[in-house]
Amino acid sequence: MIFNLNKVYNMSDNDTGIAKHLENSSSEIVPLKEKLSYSFAQMPGTFYGGMMGVIQSFYFAWMGLLNIWIFIAQIIYAIWNVINDPIFGNAIGNTRYHNKKRGEVQRYIPYIKFGAPLFSLCFALVFFPPISWRGQTSNFTIQIWLFIWYLVSQLAYDTLFTFVLC
Incomplete structure (x- = not known):
């Protein structure tokens, strides 16, 4: 049995080709600097993705947006994602x-270079709707404006996410 960081190989008589390949590839070690570069490059996307995972809770529990508006916004967001x-x-x-x-x-440098500041701004706008709208579940006009803020900020965030991190 040969152990590799990514795979475990069970060796038999017929698997000598794999063993030779592993012996040859062991000299091709990826330097630590390169491993760290790839790891750190994933951090912004992971951070933004994790934060966006709590957005529905924020708008429902903290801002008071009704479930139906969140549901409609998520459907529109999914359709937009399929298109964009x-x-x-x-x-x-x-x-x-x-x-x-x-x-x-x-290919990607202009999108990262010019899109990253806008991407960060859109990320912040998702979490900063006007505080005067908070908790007004019975006011239909405020619910509509909160829905629009939620939807537009989500769509802008996702569009720039596509440009910058994908």
Whole structure:
């Protein structure tokens, strides 16, 4: 049995090809600096994703948005996600940005460079609806405005998430 960090291989007489491959690949060790770079690159997306996991609770329990409005917003958000991810993903994938300083063609740098500040702003706007709207479950007008704030901030956040982190 050969142990690898990612897999466990049961060795038999027929598996000598795998053993030779593992012996050859053991010299191709990924440096710690590169491992940390990949790990730290995932931190913003994980942070933002974790925070967005509590957004429904925030709007329901803290702001007083009724369940039906959250439900409708989530349906619209899901439909928007189905539409925008392939379109913007294709646009990002076909981008050719010529970096004059490095003398190379890049795809994602302009989206990260220019989209990250807007992405952070949209993330903050999700959690900062006007405080005067808090807890007014019986006021239909306030519920509509809170729903609009919730929906638009979610859509803006998700669109910029697609540009910056995907």
